[in-house]
Amino acid sequence: METETRRLVALLKLILAVLDISRKEVARRMKMNPSYLGKVLSGVSRPRLDHVIGICLAIDLEPAEFFHLAYPQRSQPGSHVLKQIRELFGGPYPPPEPEAPDGAIAEEQTSRSAPPVSPPPSSPLFRLTSTQ
Numbered sequence: 519m520e521t522e523t524r525r526l527v528a529l530l531k532l533i534l535a536v537l538d539i540s541r542k543e544v545a546r547r548m549k550m551n552p553s554y555l556g557k558v559l560s561g562v563s564r565p566r567l568d569h570v571i572g573i574c575l576a577i578d579l580e581p582a583e584f585f586h587l588a589y590p591q592r593s594q595p596g597s598h599v600l601k602q603i604r605e606l607f608g609g610p611y612p613p614p615e616p617e618a619p620d621g622a623i624a625e626e627q628t629s630r631s632a633p634p635v636s637p638p639p640s641s642p643l644f645r646l647t648s649t650q
Contacts, residue, residue, distance in 0.1 A: 523564065523565065525588070526570065526588055527561060531578065533579065541555050541559060542583075544573055547576035547577075548569075548573065548576045550569075551570070555573075590611050614634060
């Protein structure tokens with residue numbers, strides 16, 4: 519297993535320990551075989567991205583929150599690829615959620631099934647995604 523994958527699995531295990539949630543309980547919530555989840559968390563089997571997301575959702579942790587814990591905002595400017603992608607998107611992608619008035623949570627932020635965000639019309643990606 520790659521170093522980065524091991525690091526993410528270790529973070530998942532740490533979060534489960536801090537929250538005092540057993541692997542068996544997570545597997546039950548995910549409707550997954552506890553033995554398989556044990557293999558994933560012990561490094562015997564490689565975790566799939568949908569399993570990482572499923573574990574997050576099973577413990578009421580938004581996947582974005584998990585990845586923010588794993589990859590906190592960096593002070594470094596980022597790679598040249600990141601810069602190119604940001605230029606293509608015309609800014610951060612997806613764009614930040616608008617804040618609701620009076621500190622209320624926007625309705626879109628409370629739904630996990632929000633529609634995907636399209637690139638801005640000024641972006642070259644808009645032409646690519648709007649024709650598909």
